[in-house]
Amino acid sequence: MTTRVNEAGDVSRPSLKASSPRYGEKLIKAFLFVCAGLSVLVTTAIVISLLVPTVDFFTEVSITEFLFGTEWRPGRGTQTSYGVLPIVVGTLNITLIALVVAIPVGLLSAFYLSEYANPRLRKIVKPVLEVLAGIPTVAIGLFALYFLKPFFADLLPWVDLDGLFSQGVAGIAVGLMIVPLVASVAEDAMRAVPPGLREGAYALGATKLRVSLKVVFPAAISGIVAACVLAASRAIGETMVVLIAAGASPKLIGPWEFGESVLTMTAYIGRTATGDIATGTITYKTIFAVGALLFVMTLIMNLISIRLVRRFREVYE
Amino acid sequence: MTAESRNPARGLDLASTPASDLKLPGPGSPVLSCRDVSVYYGKFRAVTDVNLSFGANEITAMIGPSGCGKSTVLRSLNRMNDLVPGARVEGLIGYHGVDLYGKDVDVIEVRRRIGMVFQKPNPFPSSIYNNIAYGPRVTGMHVDDMDDLVEQALTRAALWDEVKNKLHKSAFALSGGQQQRLCIARALATNPEVILMDEPCSALDPIATQKIEDLMLDLAREFTIVIVTHNMQQAARVSQRTAFFTTVADEHGERTGRLVEFDTTEKIFSTPSDERTEAYITGRFG
Structure with missing residues (x-):
């Protein structure tokens, strides 16, 4: 080790202190922290604004009646009843029908784009798919009401589709709406599978179908699960399409009753929160209670999906 | 240059031609053989006019600097290059006398x-x-x-x-x-x-x-x-045998891989006939 000696002959040590206080760096860091904190704050505010009227609501209606009651007749009259089950079932029916359409179609499109389509075709189809995902949901609702409904009435003459609204048609419309989402997310997951894995399978004499199903699919499973859960969240939260095409009759029916009209949680909130309800009334509080329940439902679903994705990762990575 | 003259091996009936008559360097009865094989990726000719054969129960090594086409040749031996868009094989690759790129050859069976x-x-x-x-x-x-x-x-x-x-x-x-x-x-x-x-x-x-x-x-x-x-x-x-490949400029000045020397491993590593082989194995080149 060499020691530096300055002109005066003192033995000096090198200075390792910062040459400037670097305020800019600290400022940027503080700014980024505020931005990140803001989104957390806003989310918290939303939850609180949902919870306060909800708590208020439960001082007037018991939780048991709300969660397990089978009659949904909110409002002023004398026959009021706040059993939320019919509109929860309506939401679940629409979601189920939508997923039955969106998951197979979306995953098969993803397989096609990722494994079968030539690169030139993929370059065209993928952006088109992403544009489709951006069609306003109001337009999809109108498409369901004025095109899909008469189309299915002709296609399935044995199904009773006399009414204007149908949970089947609305569910299929929501499903078609989220196909691009499923296809796009799943395709990204499949493309991310290392090409070496595919080569290994092809080198063993596997056909394209075998490579897709037995190698690409399991390797991309966590992304595919994520795509399905994302699709379910979109379907549960979808408002406009069901508001237009599913009707407004809160009924406890199975998803197989194609031509029946149902009321979903989102559609109830959408048609009730129109601006002419007085704040503080029971109806006003009801929409917040339903909103809070919707929030809890999607929260549970997201938690399940996080666990699922993690479990598959553990197996495969 | 017509495709025919550039590709004289195409049309040759491998099954009826004894391996010794093909005048390929290497073992007497090869499992796999390459005759005038060139592989293209689009317009790029990765490797040109490779003649060699691979004997049964032998280990054949292919060596050479990066980009010399040795992996390309290897991947065309079980048609893995089919998976690369734009890849094309000229010349003849025979597997026990059967043209690997023949019309009714099933790639799954090959692999x-x-x-x-x-x-x-x-x-x-x-x-x-x-x-x-x-x-x-x-x-x-x-x-x-x-x-x-x-x-x-x-x-x-x-x-x-x-x-x-x-x-x-x-x-x-x-x-x-x-x-x-x-x-x-x-x-x-x-x-x-x-x-x-x-x-x-x-x-x-x-x-x-x-x-x-x-x-x-x-x-x-x-x-x-x-x-x-x-x-x-x-x-x-x-x-037991070693093929040495390197990169050379072809007649149009484009870089392409070529087989320089193919012989028993002993010969290649002791008394190679080509000075480029010697330079490579002694570490003076590549």
Whole structure:
């Protein structure tokens, strides 16, 4: 080790202190922290604004009646009843029908784009798919009401589709709406599978179908699960399409009753929160209670999906 | 230049022409042979006019600097290049006298007989057992006892003792060297005749490399092995014949790979006939 000696002959040590206080760096860091904190704050505010009227609501209606009651007749009259089950079932029916359409179609499109389509075709189809995902949901609702409904009435003459609204048609419309989402997310997951894995399978004499199903699919499973859960969240939260095409009759029916009209949680909130309800009334509080329940439902679903994705990762990575 | 004159081998009936009459360098009765083989990726000619053959139960090494086309030749031996858009093979590649790129040749059948091991170990995202069983399952092989077949393949790849208690654990839990031996076992499970190895040890440490080399020498009793390697000592240690490739400028001034010399490994590493070979193996070039 060499020691530096300055002109005066003192033995000096090198200075390792910062040459400037670097305020800019600290400022940027503080700014980024505020931005990140803001989104957390806003989310918290939303939850609180949902919870306060909800708590208020439960001082007037018991939780048991709300969660397990089978009659949904909110409002002023004398026959009021706040059993939320019919509109929860309506939401679940629409979601189920939508997923039955969106998951197979979306995953098969993803397989096609990722494994079968030539690169030139993929370059065209993928952006088109992403544009489709951006069609306003109001337009999809109108498409369901004025095109899909008469189309299915002709296609399935044995199904009773006399009414204007149908949970089947609305569910299929929501499903078609989220196909691009499923296809796009799943395709990204499949493309991310290392090409070496595919080569290994092809080198063993596997056909394209075998490579897709037995190698690409399991390797991309966590992304595919994520795509399905994302699709379910979109379907549960979808408002406009069901508001237009599913009707407004809160009924406890199975998803197989194609031509029946149902009321979903989102559609109830959408048609009730129109601006002419007085704040503080029971109806006003009801929409917040339903909103809070919707929030809890999607929260549970997201938690399940996080666990699922993690479990598959553990197996495969 | 017409396609015909550039490609004189096309149309030659390999089946009726004795191997000795083809005047290919190499062993007398080859399993695989290349005659005037050029491989293109789009307009780029990666390798030009390769003539060589691969003998049964021999290990043939292909060496040369990066970009010389040795991997390209290897990948055209089981038609893996079919997966690359724009790839095209000219000339004739024969497998026991059958044109590998002939009209009614099924690429799946080709790859079942000519297996491959890759540079980077690429086990499937599944259990050790399923990795081995994958090939027999997808090729519809008739298997009486899959457990037995898995054990045999793993034993032949010298991996059985290390994994027999965790057959149903994820293949990703194995070390890099074990994964590569698993990939070799996977290739053995479909009972191929030829195993192509594309730099199988370049991602491994010296101890794992030695295990794979021992394994190769073992396997050569049953299989025909072609190995591409950057490691000249490895070629010298394991192979009976060595092909040296390098990059040259063709008649249009474009870079392309060419086979410089093909001979017994002993000859290549002691008294090569081409000075470029000598320069490469003594480390003065490449």
